[in-house]
Amino acid sequence: MESLTPDKIPRSQQAIxxxxxxxxxxxxxxxxxxxxxxxxxxxxxxxxxxxxxxxAYSIGFFLFWLLASLSSFGTLYFTISNCRFLxxxx
Amino acid sequence: xxxxxxxxxxxxYEAHKKIYPREVSGYFTRLRVLSLVTLLGIYYVTPxxxxxxxxxxxxxxxxxxxxxxxLTLWPQDFIYLAALLILAGLALFFFTALxxxxxxxxxxxxxxxxxxxxxxxxxxxxxxxQRMKLDKAPTSAAKIRTKTLKHVVWIAFSLWTGFTFxxxxxxxxxxxxxxxxxxxxxxxxxxxxxxxxxxxxxAGFMREQVCKYMCPYARFQSAMFDxxxxxxxxxxxxxxxxxxxxxxxxxxxxxxxxxxDCNVCVQVCPTGIxxxxxxxxxxxxxxxxxxxxxxxxxxxxxxxGLVRYTTENSALGKRQHLLRPRIIVYATILLLLCGILVTHxxxxxxxxxxVIRDRNTLYRETNDGLIENVYTLKILNMDSQAxxxxxxxxxxxxxxxxxxxxxxxVEAGSVxxxxxxxxxxxxxxxxxSVTVRFHLQAKDGNHLKTVTDARFVGPGKS
Ligand code: SF4
Ligand code: SF4
Numbered sequence: 001m002e003s004l005t006p007d008k009i010p011r012s013q014q015a016i017x018x019x020x021x022x023x024x025x026x027x028x029x030x031x032x033x034x035x036x037x038x039x040x041x042x043x044x045x046x047x048x049x050x051x052x053x054x055x056a057y058s059i060g061f062f063l064f065w066l067l068a069s070l071s072s073f074g075t076l077y078f079t080i081s082n083c084r085f086l087x088x089x090x
Numbered sequence: 091x092x093x094x095x096x097x098x099x100x101x102x103y104e105a106h107k108k109i110y111p112r113e114v115s116g117y118f119t120r121l122r123v124l125s126l127v128t129l130l131g132i133y134y135v136t137p138x139x140x141x142x143x144x145x146x147x148x149x150x151x152x153x154x155x156x157x158x159x160x161l162t163l164w165p166q167d168f169i170y171l172a173a174l175l176i177l178a179g180l181a182l183f184f185f186t187a188l189x190x191x192x193x194x195x196x197x198x199x200x201x202x203x204x205x206x207x208x209x210x211x212x213x214x215x216x217x218x219x220q221r222m223k224l225d226k227a228p229t230s231a232a233k234i235r236t237k238t239l240k241h242v243v244w245i246a247f248s249l250w251t252g253f254t255f256x257x258x259x260x261x262x263x264x265x266x267x268x269x270x271x272x273x274x275x276x277x278x279x280x281x282x283x284x285x286x287x288x289x290x291x292x293a294g295f296m297r298e299q300v301c302k303y304m305c306p307y308a309r310f311q312s313a314m315f316d317x318x319x320x321x322x323x324x325x326x327x328x329x330x331x332x333x334x335x336x337x338x339x340x341x342x343x344x345x346x347x348x349x350x351d352c353n354v355c356v357q358v359c360p361t362g363i364x365x366x367x368x369x370x371x372x373x374x375x376x377x378x379x380x381x382x383x384x385x386x387x388x389x390x391x392x393x394x395g396l397v398r399y400t401t402e403n404s405a406l407g408k409r410q411h412l413l414r415p416r417i418i419v420y421a422t423i424l425l426l427l428c429g430i431l432v433t434h435x436x437x438x439x440x441x442x443x444x445v446i447r448d449r450n451t452l453y454r455e456t457n458d459g460l461i462e463n464v465y466t467l468k469i470l471n472m473d474s475q476a477x478x479x480x481x482x483x484x485x486x487x488x489x490x491x492x493x494x495x496x497x498x499x500v501e502a503g504s505v506x507x508x509x510x511x512x513x514x515x516x517x518x519x520x521x522x523s524v525t526v527r528f529h530l531q532a533k534d535g536n537h538l539k540t541v542t543d544a545r546f547v548g549p550g551k552s
Binding site: 053 | 276304
């Protein structure tokens with residue numbers, strides 16, 4: 001039987017393999033980052049915004065998640081396109 | 091689209107079939123329920139505990155403090171949390187090598203909440219057969235009523251779970267007050283809903299799929315297993331050839347083994363596998379099939395243990411080793427790390443001193459011809475009560491500490507900032523830059539002391 005390649009994995013599971021590892025990564029990254037930096041000292045681009053600490057931590061977390069997702073997505077995308085490419089060559 | 095997926099994913103990514111685990115009873119089931127209920131209880135009760143007039147365990151995000159009963163940890167103490175996580179990871183390795191996937195079957199939050207949701211489902215929709223029938227039945231008022239009731243109960247439980255989760259980060263009495271006044275902050279609301287939704291989805295729908303497709307631990311368990319690890323296994327020599335027979339028939343007489351092929355072990359399995367196919371990575375070692383099969387064995391008056399806890403070595407009739415290199419190494423590292431962590435925490439000084447030299451001027455000469463350096467001190471009192479501190483300096487003969495604050499009193503859990511000047515005779519400076527040592531000690535506690543080094547800059551010897 002033909003062996004399974006990542007491009008045959010259902011969409012839902014592809015989504016999980018992007019979002020889930022990056023979720024864990026984002027937790028670790030936020031933990032390390034916010035232990036070192038107090039969001040109160042980090043006013044981005046000198047904007048004078050007043051947000052609650054919880055909002056700052058949450059936004060930080062989502063930025064990390066987004067960033068890590070982009071990276072996971074890149075890995076998945078290249079794996080899939082390489083699989084397709086190699087399959088076509090056979 | 092769905093059609094196509096079904097045809098190409100038979101091995102690794104099976105099209106999801108809903109699993110209806112059959113109810114079990116027995117020794118291991120009782121043990122398991124005890125463990126699951128205890129863990130659930132701990133989760134929901136912990137935020138309610140009080141200590142010294144505050145929540146006993148609280149990650150106070152705005153104040154950037156972590157309260158753990160009598161201990162208050164600051165971001166500076168992050169290392170302890172990291173160490174604790176490493177410790178937890180090592181403990182997982184150790185227990186997995188020894189006992190296999192006990193974590194999965196008895197303690198993993200995924201299992202804990204799945205079982206809780208399954209229990210609610212059972213109470214509302216009935217036993218396995220009834221649940222299957224209900225799902226197959228055409229839509230009717232009764233079906234809608236039952237299903238709605240189930241989801242309402244599930245959602246209520248999820249919301250309570252989400253609320254409790256946020257209560258680990260926001261004091262629970264504040265949170266409850268805000269909830270009652272309908273004045274919850276937007277982010278609190280968001281996280282309660284987020285966590286509730288995750289619980290509802292994971293425990294109500296995803297269930298064993300989380301273990302199969304999302305859990306990293308399940309994937310590398312084989313690296314932690316060896317031939318002496320405890321596993322749940324079927325005894326094929328005894329059971330095969332399987333086949334149905336009447337109770338009165340002696341298996342040997344009809345050329346059969348002890349397995350009556352009743353499929354009960356498959357029906358109880360929360361991951362929907364057949365333990366008789368051998369050790370599979372989907373098996374979360376929940377031991378449901380052990381209890382289920384034992385019950386059948388009892389009914390047939392065969393000895394129990396056709397499906398049982400065993401090890402690969404013992405199943406093969408080989409010698410078993412409890413103490414093997416892997417276990418000893420894990421245990422040693424574990425104990426060592428535990429020891430280091432405990433000593434560190436017990437010797438942790440709830441005081442921190444930061445010294446920043448004024449960089450604008452290298453040094454200044456005073457009217458009396460002394461060389462003067464200016465420093466900003468940041469004193470962090472991490473203790474749970476206020477203290478008065480004494481401060482002194484050494485490193486230069488006759489160095490004088492000048493400060494406009496005679497008394498340094500710092501409130502509990504706060505930072506105190508002050509400017510001090512050091513004055514020294516040029517004659518006593520051995521180089522252009524010498525180390526000075528700031529000592530800070532609580533007047534009412536000798537163990538509350540800390541030392542920080544800084545540079546003192548002068549004109550240098552010419
Ligand atoms: S095979 Fe047995 S022990 Fe493994 S998950 Fe299924 S019921 Fe639990
Ligand atoms: S429960 Fe026991 S007897 Fe029944 S099919 Fe499973 S192994 Fe065989």
